[in-house]
Amino acid sequence: xxxxxxxxxxxxxxxxxxxxxxxxxxxxxxxxxxxxxxxxxxxxxxxxxxxxxxxxxxxxxxxxxxxxxxxxxxxxxxxxxxxxxxxxxxxxxxxxxxxxxxxxxxxxxxxxxxxxxxxxxxxxxxxxxxxxxxxxxxxxxxxxxxxxxxxxxxxxxxxxxxxxxxxxxxxxxxxxxxxxxxxxxxxxxxxxxxxxxxxxxxxxxxxxxxxxxxxxxxxxxxxxxxxxxxxxxxxxxxxxxxxxxxxxxxxxxxxxxxxxx
Amino acid sequence: xxxxxxxxxxxxxxxxxxxxxxxxxxxxxxxxxxxxxxxxxxxxxxxxxxxxxxxxxxxxxxxxxxxxxxxxxxxxxxxxxxxxxxxxxxxxxxxxxxxxxxxxxxxxxxxxxxxxxxxxxxxxxxxxxxxxxxxxxxxxxxxxxxxxxxxxxxxxxxxxxxxxxxxxxxxxxxxxxxxxxxxxxxxxxxxxxxxxxxxxxxxxxxxxxxxxxxxxxxxxxxxxxxxxxxxxxxxxxxxxxxxxxxxxxxxxxxxxxxxxxxxxxxxxxxxxxxxxxxxxxxxxxxxxxxxxxxxxxxxxxxxxxxxxxxxxxxxxxxxxxxx
Numbered sequence: 048x049x050x051x052x053x054x055x056x057x058x059x060x061x062x063x064x065x066x067x068x069x070x071x072x073x074x075x076x077x078x079x080x081x082x083x084x085x086x087x088x089x090x091x092x093x094x095x096x097x098x099x100x101x102x103x104x105x106x107x108x109x110x111x112x113x114x115x116x117x118x119x120x121x122x123x124x125x126x127x128x129x130x131x132x133x134x135x136x137x138x139x140x141x142x143x144x145x146x147x148x149x150x151x152x153x154x155x156x157x158x159x160x161x162x163x164x165x166x167x168x169x170x171x172x173x174x175x176x177x178x179x180x181x182x183x184x185x186x187x188x189x190x191x192x193x194x195x196x197x198x199x200x201x202x203x204x205x206x207x208x209x210x211x212x213x214x215x216x217x218x219x220x221x222x223x224x225x226x227x228x229x230x231x232x233x234x235x236x237x238x239x240x241x242x243x244x245x246x247x248x249x250x251x252x253x254x255x256x257x258x259x260x261x262x263x264x265x266x267x268x269x270x271x272x273x274x275x276x277x278x279x280x281x282x283x284x285x286x287x288x289x290x291x292x293x294x295x296x297x298x299x300x301x302x303x304x305x306x307x308x
Numbered sequence: 309x310x311x312x313x314x315x316x317x318x319x320x321x322x323x324x325x326x327x328x329x330x331x332x333x334x335x336x337x338x339x340x341x342x343x344x345x346x347x348x349x350x351x352x353x354x355x356x357x358x359x360x361x362x363x364x365x366x367x368x369x370x371x372x373x374x375x376x377x378x379x380x381x382x383x384x385x386x387x388x389x390x391x392x393x394x395x396x397x398x399x400x401x402x403x404x405x406x407x408x409x410x411x412x413x414x415x416x417x418x419x420x421x422x423x424x425x426x427x428x429x430x431x432x433x434x435x436x437x438x439x440x441x442x443x444x445x446x447x448x449x450x451x452x453x454x455x456x457x458x459x460x461x462x463x464x465x466x467x468x469x470x471x472x473x474x475x476x477x478x479x480x481x482x483x484x485x486x487x488x489x490x491x492x493x494x495x496x497x498x499x500x501x502x503x504x505x506x507x508x509x510x511x512x513x514x515x516x517x518x519x520x521x522x523x524x525x526x527x528x529x530x531x532x533x534x535x536x537x538x539x540x541x542x543x544x545x546x547x548x549x550x551x552x553x554x555x556x557x558x559x560x561x562x563x564x565x566x567x568x569x570x571x572x573x574x575x576x577x578x579x580x581x582x583x584x585x586x587x588x589x590x591x592x593x594x595x596x597x598x599x600x601x602x603x604x605x606x607x608x609x610x611x612x613x614x615x616x617x618x619x620x621x622x623x624x625x626x627x628x629x630x631x
Contacts, residue, residue, distance in 0.1 A: 123504045156507075
């Protein structure tokens with residue numbers, strides 16, 4: 048049983064079908080790309096997987112250590128608890144909070160003290176806060192943000208904001224990580240660095256990663272398999288090399304071949 | 309780390325006890341006379357109201373215009389109980405019951421309305437407060453209708469005021485410094501991101517609303533048992549706006565800002581007593597001027613801390629030397 052199995056996923060907004068009968072399977076530990084031209088429905092797929100949108104039809108099944116859960120129709124915070132975390136295409140950090148708090152807040156679902164303890168600051172509060180703070184610092188060190196922990200998130204340079212978003216997603220302790228254009232707006236050097244980082248966190252945190260990306264150098268370098276979406280329909284699936292030479296993919300990106308006139 | 313923490317705790321405790329003692333002394337030698345005591349009571353009640361509304365509006369980001377409604381529930385509950393049984397245990401029971409009832413109403417109202425955002429939520433909460441007010445007007449046989457309840461026994465003195473004010477402020481502060489409180493703040497920052505990071509946003513919005521309503525209920529009970537007299541009109545729309553003004557003036561998302569604003573507004577309105585004809589005009593002018601020069605509120609989202617005072621002290625010492 049794969050970690051994630053998406054079966055015939057469909058989402059319509061009124062008369063517009065944004066995603067139609069999409070099927071995706073991710074095995075434990077895989078790093079898979081989801082590509083497609085602008086408006087193909089990639090981010091909609093992410094929003095469906097994380098519960099931001101409710102699917103019109105279809106199933107999303109997460110199989111974590113043999114326990115199967117149907118994610119469709121679940122609220123986003125429940126899906127997060129089930130083990131799916133994500134970043135956003137248009138960075139959604141808690142802008143007016145510190146770098147430290149951004150990551151610390153994402154540890155909320157694993158916090159082991161109740162309301163009473165939060166009002167009275169009982170021993171369980173101090174114990175847990177200490178644990179959260181240490182875990183947060185550890186994550187920030189990995190992303191080299193520990194020196195900026197008291198900086199407001201909005202004051203970070205763009206590339207570091209992207210890193211912080213990944214760190215925040217990891218703080219929820221996910222088994223499946225969805226990255227929505229992690230390299231958007233980065234220069235080639237930063238992208239190369241990010242590529243290494245993504246590879247590394249996959250090993251370190253034992254993650255399965257699905258990523259949307261426009262930067263083909265990144266996709267072709269690290270993805271083991273690639274799904275191609277066009278007008279809400281999956282048009283191809285395969286290894287980067289297969290995708291590169293796939294006729295339908297080239298048509299989707301460059302327009303149809305008109306042939307000899 | 310542990311030693312430092314406890315030193316901080318002791319310093320705070322000393323400050324709290326000192327504040328209580330000094331004011332108690334001033335009352336006993338009658339420097340704080342009856343008139344000033346009424347101001348003091350208003351300040352304390354307003355601190356509770358402003359800090360609790362700040363939890364809802366400033367920290368959780370849910371714009372509420374119904375705080376006076378919750379306050380009136382606490383006031384009427386406590387008043388009705390101590391009118392029947394004028395004893396201190398009944399006063400405490402009335403305060404607790406009033407706060408619990410206000411919290412219950414907060415829960416029932418919050419569950420459906422907190423789906424709304426921004427202006428829509430403000431209108432819904434405004435409507436709720438009006439419904440509560442009109443219920444109190446129309447339940448003639450219990451609440452004596454628009455004439456209100458009078459002759460409520462006074463149990464509130466400085467000691468009770470101090471306990472309730474410091475208690476609620478500390479509880480809310482502790483809450484905000486916990487993972488649960490940070491979840492509320494995350495909702496204000498970005499609701500979708502918060503939800504995606506595993507925060508049950510509906511639950512935390514309702515929770516903030518319920519805690520805020522609970523505290524407003526306490527404030528109402530204290531009001532009833534100090535000022536002898538309550539009627540539905542006291543808890544109208546304008547009262548809710550008054551509380552909101554304190555929150556905005558002090559800074560959305562700053563507890564010490566709310567406290568500062570509650571004190572400042574009471575002081576301003578006391579000082580303006582001698583210009584009775586133009587008092588409200590001056591009051592409004594001062595508000596406008598402050599908001600022009602400090603649009604983020606007096607303290608923004610910052611908090612006053614003891615270390616800030618020591619820094620301030622050094623700063624002034626430096627100024628003197630320079631002279």
